[in-house]
Amino acid sequence: MESQITLEEITIEVVRKRVKNLNLTVRPPHGEVRISAPRRASLAEIHEFARSKLEWIRKHRERIREQANRPPRDRPPRRSYVPGESLDVWGTSYPLAVAEHRGATSVDLSRERLLLRVRPGSTIETRRAAVDAWYRDQVRAAVPDLLQRWEPRLGVKVAGFQVRRMKTRWGSCTPARRTIRLNSELAARPPDHLEYILVHELVHLLEPSHNARFYALMDSHLPDWRERKEALERRG
Secondary structure, eight states: OEEEEEETTEEEEEEEESOSSOEEEEETTTTEEEEEEETTOOHHHHHHHHHHTHHHHHHHHHHHHHHTTSOOTTOOOOOOOOTTOEEEETTEEEEEEEEEOSSOOEEEEOSSOEEEEEOTTOOHHHHHHHHHHHHHHHHHHHHHHHHHHHHHHHTOOOSEEEEEOOSSOSEEEETTTTEEEEEGGGGGSOHHHHHHHHHHHHHTTTOOSSSHHHHHHHHHHOTTHHHHHHHHHHHO
16 A cells, blocks of 8 residues: 655655565655555554654765766767767767877867867877866856846856866856856767756755756756756766
8 A cells, every 4th residue: 555745845655565664765766765664563663763763864865866977987978089979069079180280189060070179199188088078168168148048037146157168067056155066078978958057056056956956957957957967877
């Protein structure tokens, strides 16, 4: 027999089974909460048990939902930065051309290709660093227009933003400092993925936790955020 209880903003599924004790689980990918309860347990007993675990529930829901906003660790891009390799820029793949010269390292994008200029004998690490820096510049250049659009809509104002390559997250926010950080690899994804991550972090200035209010704000201001999130995760 199944039922639900609501504890503050959290809906908890109650499943009565042939078990001796109350058992609590928080399940991925969205942090659904379930209590397995003995058939003889009263509703008041279940409520009291859930309330005693409230902080634990919130902590684990936060961790699970943050995990959904992280790039997969087991599928990192394996790039060699050699001619003919494809690199993505704002969701479009371009063949990489490499030109050796004595000048400074640079990256230029045209309609046909992504041109990487490097010194003779450059290593993969040097080429990766050049592309990473160029990706950072692309995201930095795109963010101000998005902030100009979204800060008034949400009624927030960031104190600053950073763009850097991050191994485990697409973005993060420090509400106390009103700062956000964005993954430079977003320059490889379609522009609406960057917008989704930016809005996600801006909403954290209004609601630091991934709770019902946070998701209600996301639904209100960016109704298709779930589709964007799923597309970002599929691209890996």
